[in-house]
Amino acid sequence: MQKRLLYASFGLLATLVGMATGHLVASLLNPAASPVLAVGSAVIDLTPTPMKEWAIRQFGTADKAILIGSVMLGVLVFAAIAGILARRRFALGAGLLVVLVAVAGTAAMSRPAAEIVDLVPSILTAVAGVAALWWLDRTAKAAVATSPAVGSAPDTTSKRLPHPMGERDTVSSEGPQHALSDKTDQKASSPTRRGVLIAMGVLAAAAAVMGSAGKLIGNLRSRPEDITLPAAADPAAALPKGLDGQVKDISSFVTSNSDFYRVDTRLDTPIISADDWTLTIDGDVDNEMTFTFDDLLGMDLIERDITMTCVSNSVGGPYVGSARWLGVRLQDLLDLAGVGSKSDQILSTDFEGMTISTPLDLATDGRDAMIAIGMNGEALPREHGFPARMIVPGLYGFISATKWVTKLTLTTYDDAQAYWTERDWDTDAPIKISARIDTPNALDSLKAGEVVIGGVAWAQQKGGVDKIEVRIDGGPWQPAELGPTGGDDYWRQWFYKWDAKAGSRTVAARVISGDGETQTATAANPFPGGSSGIQSFLVTVE
Numbered sequence: 005m006q007k008r009l010l011y012a013s014f015g016l017l018a019t020l021v022g023m024a025t026g027h028l029v030a031s032l033l034n035p036a037a038s039p040v041l042a043v044g045s046a047v048i049d050l051t052p053t054p055m056k057e058w059a060i061r062q063f064g065t066a067d068k069a070i071l072i073g074s075v076m077l078g079v080l081v082f083a084a085i086a087g088i089l090a091r092r093r094f095a096l097g098a099g100l101l102v103v104l105v106a107v108a109g110t111a112a113m114s115r116p117a118a119e120i121v122d123l124v125p126s127i128l129t130a131v132a133g134v135a136a137l138w139w140l141d142r143t144a145k146a147a148v149a150t151s152p153a154v155g156s157a158p159d160t161t162s163k164r165l166p167h168p169m170g171e172r173d174t175v176s177s178e179g180p181q182h183a184l185s186d187k188t189d190q191k192a193s194s195p196t197r198r199g200v201l202i203a204m205g206v207l208a209a210a211a212a213v214m215g216s217a218g219k220l221i222g223n224l225r226s227r228p229e230d231i232t233l234p235a236a237a238d239p240a241a242a243l244p245k246g247l248d249g250q251v252k253d254i255s256s257f258v259t260s261n262s263d264f265y266r267v268d269t270r271l272d273t274p275i276i277s278a279d280d281w282t283l284t285i286d287g288d289v290d291n292e293m294t295f296t297f298d299d300l301l302g303m304d305l306i307e308r309d310i311t312m313t314c315v316s317n318s319v320g321g322p323y324v325g326s327a328r329w330l331g332v333r334l335q336d337l338l339d340l341a342g343v344g345s346k347s348d349q350i351l352s353t354d355f356e357g358m359t360i361s362t363p364l365d366l367a368t369d370g371r372d373a374m375i376a377i378g379m380n381g382e383a384l385p386r387e388h389g390f391p392a393r394m395i396v397p398g399l400y401g402f403i404s405a406t407k408w409v410t411k412l413t414l415t416t417y418d419d420a421q422a423y424w425t426e427r428d429w430d431t432d433a434p435i436k437i438s439a440r441i442d443t444p445n446a447l448d449s450l451k452a453g454e455v456v457i458g459g460v461a462w463a464q465q466k467g468g469v470d471k472i473e474v475r476i477d478g479g480p481w482q483p484a485e486l487g488p489t490g491g492d493d494y495w496r497q498w499f500y501k502w503d504a505k506a507g508s509r510t511v512a513a514r515v516i517s518g519d520g521e522t523q524t525a526t527a528a529n530p531f532p533g534g535s536s537g538i539q540s541f542l543v544t545v546e
Protein backbone atom coordinates (compact mmCIF):
# COMPACT_ATOMS: atom_id res chain seq x y z
CA MET A 5 0.00 0.00 0.00
CA GLN A 6 2.69 2.45 1.08
CA LYS A 7 4.76 1.38 -1.85
CA ARG A 8 1.94 2.11 -4.19
CA LEU A 9 1.66 5.59 -2.71
CA LEU A 10 5.36 6.07 -3.20
CA TYR A 11 5.08 5.10 -6.84
CA ALA A 12 2.05 7.32 -7.27
CA SER A 13 4.21 10.20 -6.03
CA PHE A 14 6.92 9.13 -8.49
CA GLY A 15 4.36 9.47 -11.27
CA LEU A 16 3.33 12.92 -10.02
CA LEU A 17 6.89 14.11 -9.67
CA ALA A 18 7.92 12.79 -13.08
CA THR A 19 4.93 14.53 -14.63
CA LEU A 20 5.73 17.83 -12.91
CA VAL A 21 9.34 17.60 -14.08
CA GLY A 22 8.14 16.92 -17.62
CA MET A 23 5.66 19.80 -17.58
CA ALA A 24 8.22 22.23 -16.18
CA THR A 25 10.73 21.15 -18.84
CA GLY A 26 8.20 21.59 -21.61
CA HIS A 27 7.12 24.95 -20.26
CA LEU A 28 10.70 26.18 -20.03
CA VAL A 29 11.59 25.01 -23.53
CA ALA A 30 8.38 26.60 -24.84
CA SER A 31 9.29 29.90 -23.18
CA LEU A 32 12.46 29.87 -25.28
CA LEU A 33 10.91 28.67 -28.56
CA ASN A 34 7.27 29.69 -28.51
CA PRO A 35 5.37 30.23 -25.25
CA ALA A 36 2.12 29.08 -26.83
CA ALA A 37 3.57 25.63 -27.58
CA SER A 38 3.74 24.78 -23.89
CA PRO A 39 1.92 21.44 -23.54
CA VAL A 40 0.25 22.59 -20.33
CA LEU A 41 -1.15 25.73 -21.95
CA ALA A 42 -2.07 23.92 -25.14
CA VAL A 43 -4.30 21.46 -23.28
CA GLY A 44 -5.90 24.25 -21.27
CA SER A 45 -6.57 26.35 -24.36
CA ALA A 46 -8.02 23.39 -26.23
CA VAL A 47 -10.38 22.74 -23.32
CA ILE A 48 -11.47 26.39 -23.33
CA ASP A 49 -12.11 26.31 -27.07
CA LEU A 50 -14.05 23.05 -26.88
CA THR A 51 -16.21 24.03 -23.89
CA PRO A 52 -19.75 24.71 -25.16
CA THR A 53 -20.92 28.32 -24.92
CA PRO A 54 -23.67 27.76 -22.31
CA MET A 55 -21.13 26.11 -20.02
CA LYS A 56 -18.68 28.98 -20.51
CA GLU A 57 -21.43 31.47 -19.71
CA TRP A 58 -22.29 29.49 -16.62
CA ALA A 59 -18.64 29.37 -15.51
CA ILE A 60 -18.26 33.12 -15.97
CA ARG A 61 -21.41 33.73 -13.94
CA GLN A 62 -20.36 31.32 -11.20
CA PHE A 63 -16.69 32.08 -10.91
CA GLY A 64 -16.25 35.48 -12.56
CA THR A 65 -12.70 36.04 -13.74
CA ALA A 66 -11.63 32.94 -11.77
CA ASP A 67 -13.44 30.84 -14.38
CA LYS A 68 -10.22 29.90 -16.13
CA ALA A 69 -8.32 29.22 -12.92
CA ILE A 70 -11.08 26.76 -12.01
CA LEU A 71 -11.01 25.22 -15.47
CA ILE A 72 -7.26 24.77 -15.60
CA GLY A 73 -7.36 23.52 -12.00
CA SER A 74 -9.76 20.75 -13.00
CA VAL A 75 -7.68 19.84 -16.03
CA MET A 76 -4.55 19.71 -13.86
CA LEU A 77 -6.33 17.53 -11.35
CA GLY A 78 -7.28 15.12 -14.11
CA VAL A 79 -3.71 15.06 -15.45
CA LEU A 80 -2.30 14.42 -11.99
CA VAL A 81 -4.67 11.49 -11.42
CA PHE A 82 -3.34 9.92 -14.63
CA ALA A 83 0.20 10.76 -13.56
CA ALA A 84 -0.30 8.93 -10.27
CA ILE A 85 -1.73 5.92 -12.11
CA ALA A 86 1.27 5.95 -14.46
CA GLY A 87 3.54 5.86 -11.42
CA ILE A 88 1.70 2.92 -9.88
CA LEU A 89 1.81 1.02 -13.18
CA ALA A 90 5.54 1.67 -13.50
CA ARG A 91 6.21 -0.21 -10.29
CA ARG A 92 5.33 -3.60 -11.76
CA ARG A 93 6.02 -2.83 -15.40
CA PHE A 94 8.00 0.27 -16.09
CA ALA A 95 7.09 0.33 -19.79
CA LEU A 96 3.41 0.46 -18.93
CA GLY A 97 3.76 3.50 -16.68
CA ALA A 98 6.11 5.26 -19.05
CA GLY A 99 3.71 4.44 -21.87
CA LEU A 100 0.83 6.14 -20.06
CA LEU A 101 2.97 9.24 -19.51
CA VAL A 102 3.80 9.33 -23.21
CA VAL A 103 0.10 9.02 -24.10
CA LEU A 104 -0.67 11.95 -21.78
CA VAL A 105 1.98 14.07 -23.46
CA ALA A 106 0.80 12.97 -26.90
CA VAL A 107 -2.64 14.40 -26.10
CA ALA A 108 -0.99 17.68 -25.09
CA GLY A 109 1.21 17.64 -28.19
CA THR A 110 -1.83 17.13 -30.40
CA ALA A 111 -3.50 20.08 -28.71
CA ALA A 112 -0.38 22.20 -29.27
CA MET A 113 -0.23 21.24 -32.94
CA SER A 114 -3.90 21.90 -33.58
CA ARG A 115 -3.57 25.59 -32.78
CA PRO A 116 -4.15 27.58 -35.97
CA ALA A 117 -0.66 29.08 -36.00
CA ALA A 118 1.18 25.90 -35.05
CA GLU A 119 4.52 25.11 -36.68
CA ILE A 120 6.54 21.94 -36.63
CA VAL A 121 8.98 23.30 -33.98
CA ASP A 122 6.02 23.54 -31.62
CA LEU A 123 6.35 19.79 -31.21
CA VAL A 124 9.71 20.21 -29.50
CA PRO A 125 8.37 21.22 -26.04
CA SER A 126 6.03 18.22 -26.02
CA ILE A 127 8.76 15.81 -27.07
CA LEU A 128 11.07 17.11 -24.35
CA THR A 129 8.22 16.94 -21.85
CA ALA A 130 7.88 13.23 -22.61
CA VAL A 131 11.64 12.62 -22.51
CA ALA A 132 12.09 14.47 -19.19
CA GLY A 133 9.02 12.84 -17.64
CA VAL A 134 10.02 9.30 -18.61
CA ALA A 135 13.65 9.90 -17.58
CA ALA A 136 12.56 11.19 -14.18
CA LEU A 137 10.27 8.23 -13.67
CA TRP A 138 13.02 5.83 -14.73
CA TRP A 139 15.51 7.39 -12.31
CA LEU A 140 13.08 7.26 -9.40
CA ASP A 141 12.12 3.68 -10.20
CA ARG A 142 15.72 2.57 -10.52
CA THR A 143 16.72 4.24 -7.25
CA ALA A 144 13.76 2.77 -5.40
CA LYS A 145 14.37 -0.72 -6.76
CA ALA A 146 18.01 -0.48 -5.77
CA ALA A 147 16.82 0.47 -2.29
CA VAL A 148 14.57 -2.58 -2.15
CA ALA A 149 17.28 -4.88 -3.50
CA THR A 150 19.71 -3.95 -0.75
CA SER A 151 17.01 -4.02 1.87
CA PRO A 152 17.35 -6.97 4.26
CA ALA A 153 13.63 -7.40 4.49
CA VAL A 154 13.26 -8.36 0.85
CA GLY A 155 11.53 -11.66 0.48
CA SER A 156 9.75 -11.45 3.82
CA ALA A 157 6.45 -9.67 4.26
CA PRO A 158 5.90 -7.10 1.49
CA ASP A 159 4.56 -4.69 4.08
CA THR A 160 7.84 -4.69 5.95
CA THR A 161 9.62 -4.09 2.71
CA SER A 162 7.55 -1.08 2.05
CA LYS A 163 8.42 0.32 5.46
CA ARG A 164 12.01 0.38 4.38
CA LEU A 165 11.23 2.84 1.66
CA PRO A 166 11.58 6.50 2.41
CA HIS A 167 8.86 8.03 4.44
CA PRO A 168 7.89 11.59 3.68
CA MET A 169 8.45 12.58 7.28
CA GLY A 170 11.83 10.90 7.40
CA GLU A 171 10.71 8.23 9.84
CA ARG A 172 13.45 5.82 10.74
CA ASP A 173 13.62 2.14 10.08
CA THR A 174 12.62 -0.04 12.95
CA VAL A 175 13.90 -3.28 11.49
CA SER A 176 17.58 -3.65 12.10
CA SER A 177 19.78 -4.61 9.24
CA GLU A 178 21.50 -7.91 8.64
CA GLY A 179 23.77 -6.76 5.85
CA PRO A 180 27.36 -6.00 6.76
CA GLN A 181 27.33 -2.35 5.78
CA HIS A 182 24.05 -1.87 7.50
CA ALA A 183 25.13 -3.55 10.66
CA LEU A 184 28.09 -1.27 10.77
CA SER A 185 26.38 1.98 10.16
CA ASP A 186 23.45 1.11 12.35
CA LYS A 187 25.54 1.81 15.35
CA THR A 188 26.43 5.27 14.25
CA ASP A 189 23.58 6.71 12.22
CA GLN A 190 20.25 5.07 11.55
CA LYS A 191 19.59 7.17 8.47
CA ALA A 192 22.86 6.41 6.83
CA SER A 193 22.07 2.76 7.35
CA SER A 194 20.14 2.79 4.11
CA PRO A 195 22.12 4.76 1.59
CA THR A 196 19.85 3.67 -1.23
CA ARG A 197 16.77 4.68 0.67
CA ARG A 198 18.39 8.01 1.15
CA GLY A 199 19.07 7.91 -2.57
CA VAL A 200 15.35 7.81 -3.27
CA LEU A 201 14.81 10.83 -1.05
CA ILE A 202 17.63 12.70 -2.74
CA ALA A 203 16.34 11.82 -6.20
CA MET A 204 12.91 13.07 -5.26
CA GLY A 205 14.33 16.26 -3.80
CA VAL A 206 16.51 16.94 -6.83
CA LEU A 207 13.60 16.41 -9.21
CA ALA A 208 11.21 18.57 -7.19
CA ALA A 209 13.80 21.35 -7.08
CA ALA A 210 14.45 20.98 -10.82
CA ALA A 211 10.73 21.26 -11.56
CA ALA A 212 10.42 24.37 -9.40
CA VAL A 213 13.48 26.05 -10.89
CA MET A 214 12.48 25.28 -14.49
CA GLY A 215 8.94 26.41 -13.82
CA SER A 216 10.02 29.81 -12.53
CA ALA A 217 12.78 30.18 -15.14
CA GLY A 218 10.13 29.88 -17.84
CA LYS A 219 8.30 32.84 -16.32
CA LEU A 220 11.44 34.89 -15.86
CA ILE A 221 12.64 34.41 -19.41
CA GLY A 222 9.27 35.52 -20.68
CA ASN A 223 9.37 38.68 -18.63
CA LEU A 224 12.84 39.60 -19.82
CA ARG A 225 12.09 39.13 -23.49
CA SER A 226 10.51 42.51 -24.10
CA ARG A 227 9.02 44.82 -21.56
CA PRO A 228 6.18 47.28 -22.06
CA GLU A 229 7.77 49.39 -19.31
CA ASP A 230 10.76 50.07 -21.56
CA ILE A 231 8.70 51.75 -24.26
CA THR A 232 8.36 55.50 -24.48
CA LEU A 233 5.22 56.58 -26.26
CA PRO A 234 5.16 59.67 -28.48
CA ALA A 235 2.66 62.44 -27.85
CA ALA A 236 -0.62 62.31 -29.75
CA ALA A 237 -1.00 64.44 -32.86
CA ASP A 238 -4.67 64.61 -31.95
CA PRO A 239 -4.78 64.58 -28.14
CA ALA A 240 -7.86 64.17 -25.96
CA ALA A 241 -9.10 67.15 -23.98
CA ALA A 242 -8.18 67.12 -20.29
CA LEU A 243 -10.53 64.81 -18.46
CA PRO A 244 -12.53 66.45 -15.63
CA LYS A 245 -11.91 65.22 -12.11
CA GLY A 246 -15.07 63.17 -11.80
CA LEU A 247 -16.80 62.27 -8.55
CA ASP A 248 -13.85 60.28 -7.18
CA GLY A 249 -13.55 61.01 -3.48
CA GLN A 250 -16.91 62.79 -3.42
CA VAL A 251 -19.15 59.77 -3.59
CA LYS A 252 -17.96 56.92 -1.47
CA ASP A 253 -17.54 53.51 -3.14
CA ILE A 254 -18.35 54.44 -6.73
CA SER A 255 -16.09 53.40 -9.62
CA SER A 256 -13.21 55.77 -10.34
CA PHE A 257 -13.77 57.96 -13.36
CA VAL A 258 -10.70 56.39 -14.98
CA THR A 259 -10.15 52.67 -14.51
CA SER A 260 -6.49 52.07 -13.72
CA ASN A 261 -4.66 49.54 -15.89
CA SER A 262 -4.29 47.19 -12.96
CA ASP A 263 -8.02 47.35 -12.14
CA PHE A 264 -9.16 47.02 -15.74
CA TYR A 265 -11.22 43.86 -16.33
CA ARG A 266 -9.62 41.18 -18.45
CA VAL A 267 -11.58 38.84 -20.70
CA ASP A 268 -10.01 36.54 -23.27
CA THR A 269 -9.70 32.88 -24.16
CA ARG A 270 -6.13 32.60 -22.90
CA LEU A 271 -4.69 30.93 -19.85
CA ASP A 272 -1.37 32.71 -20.00
CA THR A 273 -0.28 36.24 -20.64
CA PRO A 274 1.30 36.35 -24.10
CA ILE A 275 4.89 37.54 -24.21
CA ILE A 276 5.35 39.37 -27.48
CA SER A 277 8.34 41.50 -28.33
CA ALA A 278 7.47 44.82 -29.92
CA ASP A 279 10.62 44.43 -32.04
CA ASP A 280 9.39 41.25 -33.72
CA TRP A 281 5.77 42.28 -33.96
CA THR A 282 4.11 43.35 -37.21
CA LEU A 283 0.61 44.22 -38.32
CA THR A 284 -0.44 43.10 -41.80
CA ILE A 285 -3.45 44.35 -43.70
CA ASP A 286 -4.50 41.92 -46.42
CA GLY A 287 -7.49 40.40 -48.20
CA ASP A 288 -9.64 42.67 -50.34
CA VAL A 289 -7.15 45.57 -50.50
CA ASP A 290 -5.26 47.35 -53.28
CA ASN A 291 -1.89 46.95 -51.59
CA GLU A 292 -1.19 44.47 -48.89
CA MET A 293 0.68 46.38 -46.17
CA THR A 294 2.76 45.41 -43.17
CA PHE A 295 3.55 47.81 -40.33
CA THR A 296 6.14 47.43 -37.63
CA PHE A 297 5.70 48.82 -34.13
CA ASP A 298 8.09 51.65 -35.04
CA ASP A 299 5.99 52.41 -38.12
CA LEU A 300 2.99 52.95 -35.86
CA LEU A 301 4.98 55.13 -33.44
CA GLY A 302 5.93 57.30 -36.41
CA MET A 303 2.35 57.84 -37.60
CA ASP A 304 -0.15 60.44 -36.39
CA LEU A 305 -1.60 59.17 -33.14
CA ILE A 306 -5.01 59.95 -31.70
CA GLU A 307 -5.84 59.88 -28.02
CA ARG A 308 -9.40 59.11 -26.87
CA ASP A 309 -11.32 58.36 -23.69
CA ILE A 310 -13.36 55.24 -24.35
CA THR A 311 -15.38 52.89 -22.18
CA MET A 312 -15.03 49.24 -23.15
CA THR A 313 -17.70 46.67 -22.36
CA CYS A 314 -17.73 42.89 -22.58
CA VAL A 315 -20.75 41.14 -24.07
CA SER A 316 -20.53 38.66 -21.19
CA ASN A 317 -21.26 41.37 -18.66
CA SER A 318 -24.59 40.87 -16.98
CA VAL A 319 -26.62 43.90 -15.95
CA GLY A 320 -24.78 45.44 -13.00
CA GLY A 321 -21.71 43.27 -13.71
CA PRO A 322 -17.97 44.03 -13.55
CA TYR A 323 -16.79 43.60 -17.18
CA VAL A 324 -16.66 47.24 -18.15
CA GLY A 325 -13.80 49.72 -17.85
CA SER A 326 -12.81 53.19 -18.97
CA ALA A 327 -9.40 54.30 -20.11
CA ARG A 328 -7.53 56.80 -22.23
CA TRP A 329 -6.33 55.04 -25.38
CA LEU A 330 -3.54 56.15 -27.70
CA GLY A 331 -3.27 54.72 -31.19
CA VAL A 332 -3.34 55.01 -34.95
CA ARG A 333 -6.73 55.68 -36.46
CA LEU A 334 -7.95 52.47 -38.08
CA GLN A 335 -9.21 54.46 -41.06
CA ASP A 336 -5.68 55.81 -41.72
CA LEU A 337 -4.29 52.28 -41.92
CA LEU A 338 -7.12 51.05 -44.10
CA ASP A 339 -6.69 54.03 -46.43
CA LEU A 340 -3.02 53.18 -46.90
CA ALA A 341 -3.98 49.66 -47.93
CA GLY A 342 -6.95 50.78 -50.02
CA VAL A 343 -10.05 48.74 -49.13
CA GLY A 344 -11.79 47.06 -52.08
CA SER A 345 -15.53 47.02 -52.65
CA LYS A 346 -16.32 43.39 -51.87
CA SER A 347 -15.60 43.19 -48.15
CA ASP A 348 -18.10 43.62 -45.32
CA GLN A 349 -16.00 42.55 -42.36
CA ILE A 350 -12.58 43.15 -40.88
CA LEU A 351 -11.34 39.79 -39.71
CA SER A 352 -8.61 40.51 -37.20
CA THR A 353 -6.21 37.79 -36.16
CA ASP A 354 -4.09 37.75 -33.04
CA PHE A 355 -0.47 36.55 -32.90
CA GLU A 356 -1.65 33.02 -32.48
CA GLY A 357 -4.49 32.78 -34.92
CA MET A 358 -7.42 33.66 -32.68
CA THR A 359 -9.91 35.68 -34.76
CA ILE A 360 -12.42 38.43 -34.14
CA SER A 361 -14.68 39.92 -36.80
CA THR A 362 -15.85 43.53 -36.93
CA PRO A 363 -18.51 44.90 -39.28
CA LEU A 364 -16.57 47.06 -41.75
CA ASP A 365 -19.30 49.69 -42.09
CA LEU A 366 -19.41 50.31 -38.32
CA ALA A 367 -15.63 50.41 -37.90
CA THR A 368 -15.32 53.00 -40.67
CA ASP A 369 -18.35 55.21 -40.04
CA GLY A 370 -16.28 57.99 -38.54
CA ARG A 371 -16.10 56.75 -34.95
CA ASP A 372 -12.70 56.72 -33.25
CA ALA A 373 -11.72 53.14 -34.10
CA MET A 374 -7.98 52.63 -33.64
CA ILE A 375 -5.09 50.27 -33.36
CA ALA A 376 -4.14 51.20 -29.80
CA ILE A 377 -0.61 51.04 -28.43
CA GLY A 378 -1.15 53.06 -25.26
CA MET A 379 -3.51 52.82 -22.28
CA ASN A 380 -3.70 55.52 -19.62
CA GLY A 381 -0.34 57.01 -20.57
CA GLU A 382 1.61 53.75 -20.72
CA ALA A 383 2.31 51.12 -23.35
CA LEU A 384 -0.46 48.51 -23.32
CA PRO A 385 -0.02 46.09 -20.44
CA ARG A 386 0.59 42.54 -21.67
CA GLU A 387 -2.81 41.44 -20.34
CA HIS A 388 -4.48 44.09 -22.44
CA GLY A 389 -2.82 43.32 -25.75
CA PHE A 390 0.82 44.48 -25.85
CA PRO A 391 2.13 45.62 -28.24
CA ALA A 392 -1.09 46.56 -30.05
CA ARG A 393 -4.82 45.94 -30.01
CA MET A 394 -7.92 47.16 -31.72
CA ILE A 395 -10.37 49.52 -29.98
CA VAL A 396 -13.72 50.44 -31.53
CA PRO A 397 -16.03 52.60 -29.44
CA GLY A 398 -19.62 51.38 -29.17
CA LEU A 399 -19.00 47.72 -30.05
CA TYR A 400 -18.61 44.94 -27.51
CA GLY A 401 -15.04 43.74 -27.12
CA PHE A 402 -15.66 40.33 -28.71
CA ILE A 403 -16.36 41.91 -32.10
CA SER A 404 -13.85 44.72 -31.95
CA ALA A 405 -11.14 44.76 -29.33
CA THR A 406 -8.62 42.21 -30.65
CA LYS A 407 -5.61 42.09 -28.36
CA TRP A 408 -2.13 41.09 -29.56
CA VAL A 409 -3.47 41.79 -33.06
CA THR A 410 -1.18 40.99 -36.01
CA LYS A 411 -3.46 40.95 -39.04
CA LEU A 412 -6.50 42.71 -40.41
CA THR A 413 -8.07 40.83 -43.30
CA LEU A 414 -10.69 42.57 -45.41
CA THR A 415 -13.19 39.85 -46.25
CA THR A 416 -16.86 38.91 -46.08
CA TYR A 417 -18.99 37.16 -43.47
CA ASP A 418 -19.76 34.55 -46.15
CA ASP A 419 -16.10 33.76 -46.70
CA ALA A 420 -14.65 33.79 -43.21
CA GLN A 421 -15.84 33.05 -39.69
CA ALA A 422 -14.33 34.32 -36.48
CA TYR A 423 -13.95 32.50 -33.16
CA TRP A 424 -17.19 33.67 -31.55
CA THR A 425 -19.15 33.68 -34.80
CA GLU A 426 -18.47 29.96 -35.01
CA ARG A 427 -19.93 29.72 -31.51
CA ASP A 428 -23.15 31.43 -32.57
CA TRP A 429 -22.62 34.82 -30.94
CA ASP A 430 -23.98 37.83 -32.84
CA THR A 431 -21.81 39.37 -35.55
CA ASP A 432 -23.31 42.83 -35.19
CA ALA A 433 -23.33 43.71 -31.51
CA PRO A 434 -23.49 47.35 -30.47
CA ILE A 435 -23.05 47.92 -26.74
CA LYS A 436 -26.41 48.18 -25.00
CA ILE A 437 -26.89 51.25 -22.81
CA SER A 438 -26.79 50.46 -19.12
CA ALA A 439 -26.58 51.93 -15.63
CA ARG A 440 -24.74 50.15 -12.83
CA ILE A 441 -25.26 50.69 -9.12
CA ASP A 442 -21.87 50.53 -7.35
CA THR A 443 -23.19 51.43 -3.91
CA PRO A 444 -25.01 50.22 -1.85
CA ASN A 445 -24.74 46.51 -2.54
CA ALA A 446 -27.64 44.09 -2.84
CA LEU A 447 -28.89 42.92 0.58
CA ASP A 448 -26.89 45.57 2.47
CA SER A 449 -28.20 46.66 5.86
CA LEU A 450 -28.41 50.45 5.96
CA LYS A 451 -29.24 53.02 8.61
CA ALA A 452 -32.40 55.04 8.03
CA GLY A 453 -31.76 58.60 6.87
CA GLU A 454 -29.60 59.86 4.05
CA VAL A 455 -28.13 57.07 1.92
CA VAL A 456 -26.13 57.90 -1.18
CA ILE A 457 -26.85 55.58 -4.10
CA GLY A 458 -24.17 55.86 -6.76
CA GLY A 459 -22.61 54.24 -9.79
CA VAL A 460 -21.68 54.60 -13.44
CA ALA A 461 -23.63 54.40 -16.70
CA TRP A 462 -22.68 54.19 -20.36
CA ALA A 463 -24.23 54.82 -23.77
CA GLN A 464 -21.30 54.70 -26.20
CA GLN A 465 -22.13 55.77 -29.77
CA LYS A 466 -25.66 56.55 -28.62
CA GLY A 467 -25.13 60.15 -27.71
CA GLY A 468 -23.57 59.38 -24.35
CA VAL A 469 -25.31 59.45 -20.97
CA ASP A 470 -27.97 62.13 -20.81
CA LYS A 471 -29.91 61.24 -17.65
CA ILE A 472 -29.84 58.70 -14.87
CA GLU A 473 -32.96 57.86 -12.93
CA VAL A 474 -33.38 56.01 -9.67
CA ARG A 475 -36.46 54.24 -8.44
CA ILE A 476 -37.27 53.11 -4.91
CA ASP A 477 -39.82 50.35 -4.28
CA GLY A 478 -41.26 50.54 -7.78
CA GLY A 479 -42.26 54.19 -7.29
CA PRO A 480 -41.71 57.00 -9.77
CA TRP A 481 -38.33 57.34 -11.53
CA GLN A 482 -36.35 60.18 -9.88
CA PRO A 483 -33.51 62.08 -11.57
CA ALA A 484 -30.02 61.38 -10.19
CA GLU A 485 -27.13 63.86 -10.19
CA LEU A 486 -24.56 63.38 -12.93
CA GLY A 487 -20.80 63.68 -12.68
CA PRO A 488 -18.90 65.56 -15.43
CA THR A 489 -18.75 64.15 -18.94
CA GLY A 490 -15.69 62.53 -20.52
CA GLY A 491 -17.33 62.45 -23.96
CA ASP A 492 -20.10 60.37 -25.50
CA ASP A 493 -18.00 57.21 -25.69
CA TYR A 494 -17.11 57.41 -22.01
CA TRP A 495 -19.09 56.35 -18.97
CA ARG A 496 -20.51 58.83 -16.51
CA GLN A 497 -20.59 58.68 -12.75
CA TRP A 498 -23.83 59.47 -10.96
CA PHE A 499 -25.37 59.59 -7.49
CA TYR A 500 -28.72 60.01 -5.80
CA LYS A 501 -29.32 61.18 -2.24
CA TRP A 502 -32.00 58.97 -0.82
CA ASP A 503 -33.91 59.57 2.39
CA ALA A 504 -34.16 55.91 3.35
CA LYS A 505 -37.09 54.84 5.52
CA ALA A 506 -36.96 51.69 7.68
CA GLY A 507 -38.03 48.47 6.02
CA SER A 508 -37.13 46.23 3.13
CA ARG A 509 -36.50 48.46 0.10
CA THR A 510 -35.96 47.85 -3.60
CA VAL A 511 -33.44 50.07 -5.38
CA ALA A 512 -33.19 50.37 -9.17
CA ALA A 513 -31.43 52.65 -11.69
CA ARG A 514 -31.63 53.24 -15.44
CA VAL A 515 -29.96 55.42 -18.03
CA ILE A 516 -31.37 57.60 -20.80
CA SER A 517 -28.99 58.21 -23.69
CA GLY A 518 -28.28 61.42 -25.56
CA ASP A 519 -30.11 59.85 -28.50
CA GLY A 520 -33.23 59.64 -26.35
CA GLU A 521 -33.19 55.90 -25.73
CA THR A 522 -34.34 54.72 -22.30
CA GLN A 523 -32.68 51.60 -20.90
CA THR A 524 -35.07 48.73 -21.49
CA ALA A 525 -36.60 46.73 -18.65
CA THR A 526 -36.74 43.67 -20.91
CA ALA A 527 -34.25 41.17 -19.53
CA ALA A 528 -31.81 39.39 -21.86
CA ASN A 529 -28.87 37.09 -21.16
CA PRO A 530 -25.39 37.97 -22.43
CA PHE A 531 -25.63 35.32 -25.16
CA PRO A 532 -25.78 36.07 -28.08
CA GLY A 533 -25.83 39.88 -28.23
CA GLY A 534 -25.36 41.29 -24.72
CA SER A 535 -27.44 41.49 -21.55
CA SER A 536 -30.30 43.90 -21.00
CA GLY A 537 -32.73 44.75 -18.23
CA ILE A 538 -32.58 47.04 -15.23
CA GLN A 539 -30.44 46.42 -12.17
CA SER A 540 -32.70 46.23 -9.16
CA PHE A 541 -32.14 44.75 -5.72
CA LEU A 542 -33.26 44.67 -2.10
CA VAL A 543 -31.63 46.41 0.84
CA THR A 544 -32.70 46.49 4.46
CA VAL A 545 -33.08 49.86 6.16
CA GLU A 546 -33.08 49.83 9.96
Ligand SMILES: Nc1nc2c(c(=O)[nH]1)N[C@H]1C(S)=C(S)[C@@H](COP(=O)(O)O)O[C@H]1N2
Pocket residue numbers: 264265266267268269270312313314315354358387388389400401402405406407408409
Ligand atom coordinates in the same frame (compact mmCIF):
# COMPACT_ATOMS: atom_id res chain seq x y z
N1 LIG B 1 -6.71 38.07 -28.92
C1 LIG B 1 -7.83 38.23 -28.22
N2 LIG B 1 -8.38 39.46 -28.15
C2 LIG B 1 -9.50 39.67 -27.43
C3 LIG B 1 -10.12 38.60 -26.75
C4 LIG B 1 -9.53 37.31 -26.85
O1 LIG B 1 -10.03 36.33 -26.31
N3 LIG B 1 -8.38 37.18 -27.59
N4 LIG B 1 -11.26 38.85 -26.01
C5 LIG B 1 -12.08 39.99 -26.40
C6 LIG B 1 -13.10 40.33 -25.44
S1 LIG B 1 -14.41 39.27 -25.33
C7 LIG B 1 -13.11 41.49 -24.74
S2 LIG B 1 -14.43 41.97 -23.84
C8 LIG B 1 -11.93 42.37 -24.72
C9 LIG B 1 -11.45 42.57 -23.31
O2 LIG B 1 -10.32 43.36 -23.30
P1 LIG B 1 -9.53 43.54 -21.94
O3 LIG B 1 -9.19 42.18 -21.44
O4 LIG B 1 -8.35 44.37 -22.24
O5 LIG B 1 -10.48 44.24 -20.98
O6 LIG B 1 -10.87 41.85 -25.48
C10 LIG B 1 -11.24 41.22 -26.69
N5 LIG B 1 -10.03 40.90 -27.39
Ligand SMILES: [Mo]
Pocket residue numbers: 267313314315316400401402
Ligand atom coordinates in the same frame (compact mmCIF):
# COMPACT_ATOMS: atom_id res chain seq x y z
MO1 LIG C 1 -16.03 40.25 -24.17
